[in-house]
Amino acid sequence: MVWLKTKDTYSDTAVAASVAIALLKRTKQNTWTDLVRATDEADLAVAKVFKTVELTDRQLELLNAQQPILGLLQISPAVVPAICPQCTHFVLVSDVAPTRCMVTPDCPGKPYKVLAAVGAKENPTPEAPLEDMPGPAPAETPLTASEFDDDAFA
Numbered sequence: 001m002v003w004l005k006t007k008d009t010y011s012d013t014a015v016a017a018s019v020a021i022a023l024l025k026r027t028k029q030n031t032w033t034d035l036v037r038a039t040d041e042a043d044l045a046v047a048k049v050f051k052t053v054e055l056t057d058r059q060l061e062l063l064n065a066q067q068p069i070l071g072l073l074q075i076s077p078a079v080v081p082a083i084c085p086q087c088t089h090f091v092l093v094s095d096v097a098p099t100r101c102m103v104t105p106d107c108p109g110k111p112y113k114v115l116a117a118v119g120a121k122e123n124p125t126p127e128a129p130l131e132d133m134p135g136p137a138p139a140e141t142p143l144t145a146s147e148f149d150d151d152a153f154a
């Protein structure tokens, strides 16, 4: 199985688009509509890909919630969102993200182009793992002046 990893900095919309782009590329479908149709028609090649790809609950949730944006995606010629991290609005681009926010006037955000999620061997968002936290360092007993000076009282 392969998991799909998206960048930690991605917004919900970006995660959905990123996972969707990866699914389109892996299934060799050009648009989300094509993918849905192929799935409905029980396309064997597509079904095979879905058997190897594991999505997290959050990714499935986001894919469901972000259907409108998924319908805008296209692999070739490329149409992907460039999302502004400040105002969260996006524009569709084919090549590079605009150097500044084009949606909100005077927005200081610098849009980023959503890239396809990359394959990962492990669940990229495991349920709150229990980590071995290093225990607190043993408290050092500071030497007091009297201990230094013991000899003086002997």
Ligand SMILES: [Zn+2]
Pocket (backbone or CB within 6 Å): 084, 085, 086, 087, 088, 089, 101, 102, 103, 104, 107, 108, 109
């Ligand atoms: Zn913006």
